Amino acid sequence: MTRGEENVFSQTFEIQGRNFGKAGNVSTKIKEILKEIGIDSSIIRRTAIATYEAEMNVVMYAQRAELTLNLTPSMIHIRLVDSGPGIEDIELAMQEGYSTATPEMREMGFGAGMGLPNIKKNADKFEISSAVGKGTYLNIYIYLNQKRR
Amino acid sequence: MSQYFHSIRIDKEKCDGRMKCLRICPTQAIRVRQGKASIIEEKCIDCGECITACPNSAIIPLTDPFGELTKFRYTIAIPSPSLYAQFDREILPGKILAGLKKIGFDDAYDLAFACGEVSFAIQEYLREYEGPKPLIFNACPAVVRLVQVKYPDLIDHIISIDNPREIAARETKKKKSKQLDLREKEIGTFYLTPCPVKMISIRQPAEKGKSHLDGAIAITDIYGPLLSAMEEVPKESYRKSLESICILGIGWAVVGGICRTLRLKNSISVSGLTEILKVFDDIEKGKLRNIEFIEAYSCLQGCVGGSLTVENIYSSHNKIVKLIDTLEFEKIKACPDIREVRNLYRQRYFFIEGKLEPRPLKPLDENLARAIMKRKQKEEIYESLPQIDCGACGSPTCLDFAEDVVKGEANLGDCLFKNVSQTSAILEEEKEGKESRKRK
Numbered sequence: 394m395t396r397g398e399e400n401v402f403s404q405t406f407e408i409q410g411r412n413f414g415k416a417g418n419v420s421t422k423i424k425e426i427l428k429e430i431g432i433d434s435s436i437i438r439r440t441a442i443a444t445y446e447a448e449m450n451v452v453m454y455a456q457r458a459e460l461t462l463n464l465t466p467s468m469i470h471i472r473l474v475d476s477g478p479g480i481e482d483i484e485l486a487m488q489e490g491y492s493t494a495t496p497e498m499r500e501m502g503f504g505a506g507m508g509l510p511n512i513k514k515n516a517d518k519f520e521i522s523s524a525v526g527k528g529t530y531l532n533i534y535i536y537l538n539q540k541r542r
Numbered sequence: 543m544s545q546y547f548h549s550i551r552i553d554k555e556k557c558d559g560r561m562k563c564l565r566i567c568p569t570q571a572i573r574v575r576q577g578k579a580s581i582i583e584e585k586c587i588d589c590g591e592c593i594t595a596c597p598n599s600a601i602i603p604l605t606d607p608f609g610e611l612t613k614f615r616y617t618i619a620i621p622s623p624s625l626y627a628q629f630d631r632e633i634l635p636g637k638i639l640a641g642l643k644k645i646g647f648d649d650a651y652d653l654a655f656a657c658g659e660v661s662f663a664i665q666e667y668l669r670e671y672e673g674p675k676p677l678i679f680n681a682c683p684a685v686v687r688l689v690q691v692k693y694p695d696l697i698d699h700i701i702s703i704d705n706p707r708e709i710a711a712r713e714t715k716k717k718k719s720k721q722l723d724l725r726e727k728e729i730g731t732f733y734l735t736p737c738p739v740k741m742i743s744i745r746q747p748a749e750k751g752k753s754h755l756d757g758a759i760a761i762t763d764i765y766g767p768l769l770s771a772m773e774e775v776p777k778e779s780y781r782k783s784l785e786s787i788c789i790l791g792i793g794w795a796v797v798g799g800i801c802r803t804l805r806l807k808n809s810i811s812v813s814g815l816t817e818i819l820k821v822f823d824d825i826e827k828g829k830l831r832n833i834e835f836i837e838a839y840s841c842l843q844g845c846v847g848g849s850l851t852v853e854n855i856y857s858s859h860n861k862i863v864k865l866i867d868t869l870e871f872e873k874i875k876a877c878p879d880i881r882e883v884r885n886l887y888r889q890r891y892f893f894i895e896g897k898l899e900p901r902p903l904k905p906l907d908e909n910l911a912r913a914i915m916k917r918k919q920k921e922e923i924y925e926s927l928p929q930i931d932c933g934a935c936g937s938p939t940c941l942d943f944a945e946d947v948v949k950g951e952a953n954l955g956d957c958l959f960k961n962v963s964q965t966s967a968i969l970e971e972e973k974e975g976k977e978s979r980k981r982k
Contacts, residue, residue: 402914404921417827424826429920429945430913431905438695445828466911537910 603738614730657791694900736848
């Protein structure tokens with residue numbers, strides 16, 4: 394993943410499923426870190442949106458997840474591994490507007506079926522795999538091209 | 543010498559390093575080194591929390607002395623509507639404005655009227671606004687600076703309508719210079735301020751080169767003279783003195799006062815910086831998108847809660863609310879003419895004159911690779927600290943301390959718990975505490 398680069402900032406965060414009170418905390422924390430390092434604000438914005446959507450998916454559907462931020466001078470890599478129901482049909486889940494959200498979730502303003510498509514839109518490279526009944530695995534890459542604020 | 547003007551100074555003689563300011567600062571802008579507090583200019587938003595917190599009165603708000611008036615041939619007082627809530631209930635705005643003319647101002651302008659006009663202007667603005675929501679109002683300069691420094695992404699949420707105090711200063715100057723055949727710079731406009739932060743918005747406006755106001759005088763400084771001067775003001779009938787009060791503008795002195803005039807379906811009012819931080823965090827997380835407008839004041843209860851006011855803040859809040867009730871009951875609706883406001887709005891009369899830019903904090907290093915390395919070191923240092931935010935090192939939290947060490951502004955040895963020889967016992971105890979907190 395980040396072979397050949399020694400200068401890596403790496404931090405792992407835990408996300409609890411169904412914990413709506415803490416939802417969004419991990420993406421906020423990541424945003425803070427990127428700001429301190431001085432990453433370009435448009436890149437921070439994209440990373441924050443992608444991370445937030447990934448985080449919300451865990452909160453809504455999974456039991457728990459580990460999200461790891463790896464940052465090198467050339468890219469931001471977010472890896473998310475969750476324990477949860479997994480996704481039966483990834484192709485379908487990637488379609489805009491498709492959602493399995495419950496009415497309660499929709500009432501809270503979630504479940505518009507934009508989560509995964511939104512992650513893809515904001516990433517430079519996006520990988521997703523899933524095992525039904527076990528969990529989902531995401532890799533989000535955003536390249537930095539040395540653009541500074 | 544420094545890039546930013548601040549309306550707060552620390553008197554090093556009086557400061558004895560009691561750290562109250564260190565803990566209360568919402569942007570972690572204060573450090574205590576060698577027993578004396580100092581402000582990190584880049585981080586300070588001039589909210590004034592430290593002024594109130596300091597037990598030694600060592601933190602001083604910089605406002606203009608009353609003597610500044612002599613520099614001008616003609617002077618106009620523009621009092622914050624919060625001044626109206628500082629006296630007994632029977633003392634109404636008309637009498638206060640008359641009192642101001644007795645203590646040395648040539649004229650006194652009722653800012654509540656300009657507030658009413660701006661309320662109408664905001665309604666117009668919201669009607670055609672298509673940018674990011676919620677819109678954040680800019681009457682409180684501490685809130686504007688908080689966004690510039692801590693929430694640069696939210697800069698586009700800040701409304702482009704100017705403050706009533708600026709518009710009032712601009713217009714009265716124009717009018718008086720014509721009337722009296724004076725040059726505009728011979729006329730001094732002074733804001734009577736409930737807080738020090740308005741001072742920086744005059745000396746160093748967030749968005750434009752120069753303020754239309756010439757200074758800010760603390761309400762606490764004029765309170766005494768004004769109180770005695772008002773005794774000489776002839777009594778007006780109660781009904782008559784009510785009739786000149788603009789019901790739309792008077793509420794601007796308290797939190798909720800602007801939202802009340804906008805009649806929006808979804809708007810919120812928030813006061814106190816800790817509460818504002820929570821709300822802005824939520825906006826950053828993408829929440830509150832259904833809210834159209836946010837009215838935010840760094841002081842509790844709004845401008846009546848400023849550190850340069852005299853009356854108890856809850857009592858003054860109540861006075862304003864009761865005054866509005868009375869005006870409603872008496873069916874007095876002294877308001878600006880909405881058609882005229884709309885006309886002025888189309889001429890861009892109400893818009894800010896520059897562009898508000900973010901003022902994000904400097905990164906850990908200008909070089910990306912080094913910045914990443916430093917962030918890594920910061921995390922490692924933080925992990926080695928007790929994480930109890932005792933503040934004894936002089937940094938407000940362990941995380942700030944870790945950053946200060948990485949930046950070379952503090953030594954790891956400043957941490958009591960790092961001085962193992964003396965404090966090994968405490969260290970062990972703390973470690974256990976930390977482990978058990980982690981297990982939870």
